[in-house]
Amino acid sequence: MSELPKNRKVTRADVARYSGVSTAVVSYVLNNGPKPVAPLTRERVLEAVRVLGYRPNAAARALSTGSADMIGMIVVDSRNPFFAQLCHALDRATVRRDRSLLIANSDREHVAAADQIHDLAARQIGGLIIADVLTAVEQAIIESLDIPVVLINQYTGASKTPAIGVDFRAGAKSAVEHLIEHGYRDIAFVGSALAIDRRERGWSDALSEAGLPLGPRLHAPFSYAGGYEAGLALAESERRPRAVFAASDQIAVGLLAALHRAGLRVPDDIAVVSFDGTMESAYTWPPLTTVAQPIAAMADEAIRQLVTGVLTPGLTTFPTELVVRESCGCAAGVSGVGAGLVEVDSTSHLDLSL
Amino acid sequence: MSELPKNRKVTRADVARYSGVSTAVVSYVLNNGPKPVAPLTRERVLEAVRVLGYRPNAAARALSTGSADMIGMIVVDSRNPFFAQLCHALDRATVRRDRSLLIANSDREHVAAADQIHDLAARQIGGLIIADVLTAVEQAIIESLDIPVVLINQYTGASKTPAIGVDFRAGAKSAVEHLIEHGYRDIAFVGSALAIDRRERGWSDALSEAGLPLGPRLHAPFSYAGGYEAGLALAESERRPRAVFAASDQIAVGLLAALHRAGLRVPDDIAVVSFDGTMESAYTWPPLTTVAQPIAAMADEAIRQLVTGVLTPGLTTFPTELVVRESCGCAAGVSGVGAGLVEVDSTSHLDLSL
DNA sequence: CTGAAAGCGCTTACAG
DNA sequence: CTGAAAGCGCTTACAG
Numbered sequence: 001m002s003e004l005p006k007n008r009k010v011t012r013a014d015v016a017r018y019s020g021v022s023t024a025v026v027s028y029v030l031n032n033g034p035k036p037v038a039p040l041t042r043e044r045v046l047e048a049v050r051v052l053g054y055r056p057n058a059a060a061r062a063l064s065t066g067s068a069d070m071i072g073m074i075v076v077d078s079r080n081p082f083f084a085q086l087c088h089a090l091d092r093a094t095v096r097r098d099r100s101l102l103i104a105n106s107d108r109e110h111v112a113a114a115d116q117i118h119d120l121a122a123r124q125i126g127g128l129i130i131a132d133v134l135t136a137v138e139q140a141i142i143e144s145l146d147i148p149v150v151l152i153n154q155y156t157g158a159s160k161t162p163a164i165g166v167d168f169r170a171g172a173k174s175a176v177e178h179l180i181e182h183g184y185r186d187i188a189f190v191g192s193a194l195a196i197d198r199r200e201r202g203w204s205d206a207l208s209e210a211g212l213p214l215g216p217r218l219h220a221p222f223s224y225a226g227g228y229e230a231g232l233a234l235a236e237s238e239r240r241p242r243a244v245f246a247a248s249d250q251i252a253v254g255l256l257a258a259l260h261r262a263g264l265r266v267p268d269d270i271a272v273v274s275f276d277g278t279m280e281s282a283y284t285w286p287p288l289t290t291v292a293q294p295i296a297a298m299a300d301e302a303i304r305q306l307v308t309g310v311l312t313p314g315l316t317t318f319p320t321e322l323v324v325r326e327s328c329g330c331a332a333g334v335s336g337v338g339a340g341l342v343e344v345d346s347t348s349h350l351d352l353s354l
Numbered sequence: 355m356s357e358l359p360k361n362r363k364v365t366r367a368d369v370a371r372y373s374g375v376s377t378a379v380v381s382y383v384l385n386n387g388p389k390p391v392a393p394l395t396r397e398r399v400l401e402a403v404r405v406l407g408y409r410p411n412a413a414a415r416a417l418s419t420g421s422a423d424m425i426g427m428i429v430v431d432s433r434n435p436f437f438a439q440l441c442h443a444l445d446r447a448t449v450r451r452d453r454s455l456l457i458a459n460s461d462r463e464h465v466a467a468a469d470q471i472h473d474l475a476a477r478q479i480g481g482l483i484i485a486d487v488l489t490a491v492e493q494a495i496i497e498s499l500d501i502p503v504v505l506i507n508q509y510t511g512a513s514k515t516p517a518i519g520v521d522f523r524a525g526a527k528s529a530v531e532h533l534i535e536h537g538y539r540d541i542a543f544v545g546s547a548l549a550i551d552r553r554e555r556g557w558s559d560a561l562s563e564a565g566l567p568l569g570p571r572l573h574a575p576f577s578y579a580g581g582y583e584a585g586l587a588l589a590e591s592e593r594r595p596r597a598v599f600a601a602s603d604q605i606a607v608g609l610l611a612a613l614h615r616a617g618l619r620v621p622d623d624i625a626v627v628s629f630d631g632t633m634e635s636a637y638t639w640p641p642l643t644t645v646a647q648p649i650a651a652m653a654d655e656a657i658r659q660l661v662t663g664v665l666t667p668g669l670t671t672f673p674t675e676l677v678v679r680e681s682c683g684c685a686a687g688v689s690g691v692g693a694g695l696v697e698v699d700s701t702s703h704l705d706l707s708l
Numbered sequence: 709c710t711g712a713a714a715g716c717g718c719t720t721a722c723a724g
Numbered sequence: 725c726t727g728a729a730a731g732c733g734c735t736t737a738c739a740g
Contacts, residue, residue, distance in 0.1 A: 011733060022711045027735060034736070038709055058477040059422055060733035062413035063716050068477075077442070079633065084438040088431070091459050100473065102456055105445050119454065123412040123422075224637045253637050260639040261686075279433065283578045283607050285614040285639055332615075365717060376727045381719060388720070392725055414717035417732050 010054045019048035030056065062124045071306055072120035072147075073103045073129040074113065080222065081250055081278040082293075083131060086152070089299035090129060097307045099126070106132050113138050121145045127306030130154060133196065148311055150302045153293075154196065160313040164302045171291040171320035172202025175273040176245050178289065178322060180206060182329045184243040184271060186215050190230040190255060191247025193219035199247045199275060215241045220251060227251035231258025234270075243271040243328075249281040252288055256327075267329040277323055287325035294318050364408045373402035384410065416478045425660055426474035426501075427457045427483040428467065434576065435604055435632040436647075437485060440506070443653035444483065451661045453480070460486050467492050475499045481660030484508060487550065502665055504656045507647075508550065514667040518656045522629075525645040525674035526556025529627040530599050532643065532676060534560060536683045538597040538625060540569050544584040544609060545601025547573035553601045553629060569595045574605060581605035585612025588624075597625040597682075603635040606642055610681075621683040631677055641679035648672050 016023040021041060028035045029045045037045075048054070062068035071094050078087050087103055094101040102125060104116040117138060120128065127148045134142070142149055151163040179187050189203045200217070207214055218233060220226035227246060234240060235258060246252035252274035256266060264270050266286055274281065277292025298318050305311050324330050370377040375395060382389045383399045391399075402408070416422035425448050432441050441457055448455040456479060458470040471492060474482065481502045488496070496503055505517040533541050543557045554571070561568055572587060574580035581600060588594060589612060600606035606628035610620060618624050620640055628635065631646025652672050659665050678684050 009733095013733080023734080024711060024713095024736075025709090028710090031735085036709065041709080055472055055476050057417070057733050059413050059416035060716090061735080063411070063417050063718080064733080064735045066716075068413055070477075078432075078445070079435075079438045079442045081433075081435070081438075081634075084433045084435075088433045088459060091432070091457070095458075095465055095470075100456060100458070100477070102454060103445070104449075104454070105442060111449055116449075118409055122409050123424075123454070224633060228637065253634065257637040257639055257641070279578060280435075280607065280634065283582060283611040285611055287611070363717095367717080377718080378720075378727060378729095379725090382726090385719085390725065395725080411717050414732090415719080417734080418717080418719045420732075 009057075010052045012054070012056070014052055015045065015048045015054050018052060019044040021045060066124060067126040068124035069098065070100045070102050070123065070125045071127045071129060071303065072123070072125035073101055073131065074106050074116065074120075074134075075103060075131040076105070076133075077107045078103060078105055081280055082248060082276045085278055085295050086131060086299065089296045090303060092296070093299045093303040097303060099303075099307060114141055117141050117145070121147060129302055129306070133194065148306055148309065150305050150311070152298065152302050155315045162305055162311040162313055163315045164298050164305075164318070165315060166293050166298075166318050166320045167198075169198035169202040169205065171275065171293075172199035172245065172247070173206045174202075174320070174322050175275065175289075175291045176203050176206035177210075178324070178328060179243045179245065179271060179273055180210050180212065182243070182271060184329075185212055186239075186241045186243070187212070188215040188218065188234060188241035188244045189247070190218045190220055190227065190234075190244055190251055192222060197247065199245075203245050215243075222248055222250060224250055224254040224257075227254025227256075228258045229254075231255040232262065235259060235262035235264055241270065243267075243273070246272060246274040249274045249276040249278045249288060249290055252290070252327075253280065253284055256284055256288075266327055271329045272327040274327075277321070281323075282325070284327070286327045289325045289328035289330065290323050292321045292323045294321070363411075364406045366408070366410070368406055369399065369402045369408050372406060373398040375399060420478060421480040422478035423452065424454045424456050424477065424479045425481045425483060425657065426477070426479035427455055427485065428460050428470065428474075428488075429457060429485040430459070430487075431461045432457060432459055435634055436602060436630045436649075439632055439649050440485060440653065443650045444657060446650075447653045447657040451657060453657075453661060468495055471495050471499070475501060483656055483660070487548065502660055502663065504659050504665070506652065506656050509669045516659055516665045516667060517669045518652050518659075518672070519669060520647050520652075520672050520674045521552075523552035523556040523559065525647075526553035526599065526601070526629065527560045528556075528674070528676050529629065529643075529645045530557050530560035531564075532678070532682060533597045533599065533625060533627055534564050534566065536597070536625060538683075539566055540595045540597070541566070542569040542572065542588060542595035542598045543601075544572045544574055544581065544588075544598055544605055546576060551601065553599075557599050569597075576602055576604060578604055578608040578611075581608025581610075582612045583608075585609040586616065589613060589616035589618055595624065597621075597627070600626060600628040603628045603630040603632045603642060603644055606644070606681075607634065607638055610638055610642075620681055625683045626681040628681075631675070635677075636679070638681070640681045643679045643682035643684065644677050646675045646677045648675070 012023045012026050015026050026045055028037045029042045075083050091101045106113045129150050131152045153165045155163040155165045189200055191199055218230040220230040246255055259266055266272055274288050274290045277290050281288040281290045326332055366377045366380050369380050380399055382391045383396045429437050445455045460467045483504055485506045507519045509517040509519045543554055545553055572584040574584040600609055613620055628642050628644045631644050635642040635644045680686055
């Protein structure tokens, strides 16, 4: 709109000159403080900003204040559907609070997580979200940086570091209890070998309390391939379980592929319940019964703590919800076609020309 | 390691003092220029950096140079598996070149894409990647910013803006030709209604050249739900096609769910081929035959152009590859169990206790 | 309520 | 090959 030379950026000085005030006053109105400004002066400044098309330089602000209004995030692999949804939710929550989210994948080749943490810190992030299991060294680095940190989905229970997450144990237990209600007595576990992960414990809790023996236990990586391999192993096992609790939807998707490959019917031959409640869980065949995590609410809380600076030590727990579909054995009629299809785009339209 | 007070950041001045040189020299060695430095001096500086644990302040550097060593990215929805993989690949490519990727989802509520573009610019990004269809206004804003831009997967053919992408038309055509080779004569299209999207054209090309009539054409949003709805519509249609070309894996996943729901067998009742080659395409049932995009190579090229500043006007095309699995009707034995399971983690291990 | 001025931590032309 | 110094565009304590 403005006819200024393109190669010359409009700065605060230009705005000050145009509106006949000092640059300090321009700052006061743009930041709503720390000093009050007379209403009329304020208007003049705002008008100048509008006319000149002024945009503050974030780098200059960051240098001056020591914070870049960015939240950093370390995540193992943002391609993983659960983490992809988490990143997306954090992005939304961050933007809502006028910050930006700077994501660093820790599965980067040839780059140590420690370097990434330092890199984020060098960029003057105002807070750090960690969705990854860090080594002691990495944790030490983070502490030395004194940047506020919130763990998400990675609570060890060992520290007072603020953490956001669901009760993995209770959530898993509810899933397995649902399988037990179906009458299955031989229920396997497929999931992480990490001690941090309480889902395995939830599985064994449910079985113990029901007086049932522990079914097969397969430790597989959190990936489609991990689930697939576990599924093949289960299918070929001479002691094939009647049902499986998978620790993530992604594992369950791989698992389903393997079971189909092996010619087994789900849920008739083997029932499946998983964890996370990602979008894709509604579109597998059969649709997955899954323990849904309230991703948006968790993301909001993590960002809230970081932005307000009011950190809650230890774990802040969010409730899970068992989304019942068909992989567990519940009839399609009960949960209904499209049950759990919460993500249906309201603007969705189909143009048919059959 | 160093025993400095935590609340006092080590700056370039500290390093200069410690090594007995000026801050200019510290810059010269850290940036390898623009002036030469004597080897011994260089060593002294590096030693000081090490001892003091010095980390350059990126905001200060950004203010001084006018560039924050960050690449910005606008993407519709990073949860979409294809975009999730693209973002991940771009992250890798960016880090390899000592930059960071700052991602902005354009589906943010209450935040106009225009504002996000301005926000990225304010953060002094050195380049912008666009994986989204922008309005004319948004394009105008970007041009006025004079930040180097590369479109990815969004080439309109209308402008000389550098763009990276596959030949959608040829890729789609190869997929449909594969279906034709199977002997199917009634082949539907499910995909975007956007004129930009040449996949529909590739579909009709293949049919025309084979002397076949155009099958049903369904325009659905790029989402699981879009594919699901289209699948239901196809299944219920009195003129059900024998095969379908789906414009994305995500649509195909939704489509498969709907076909299963309708009691149709894939590929026996209806065959499916899709587009993208995302990880999940290998784990559907049946596994999807799909036109794979070379995501990593495309990401590398986009970042290379932005970082080196050597922009290639117009479209730089990458080859697609038809990954044959089973949804098209090819026998499992031919493509093999696990064909296309490229992503199997080499460190993958299964701990079984059956 | 407003302004002059120092300072944030870098980079780099300029001088030696 | 090295250094003194100006400048990048903000913020904010201090003075009026």
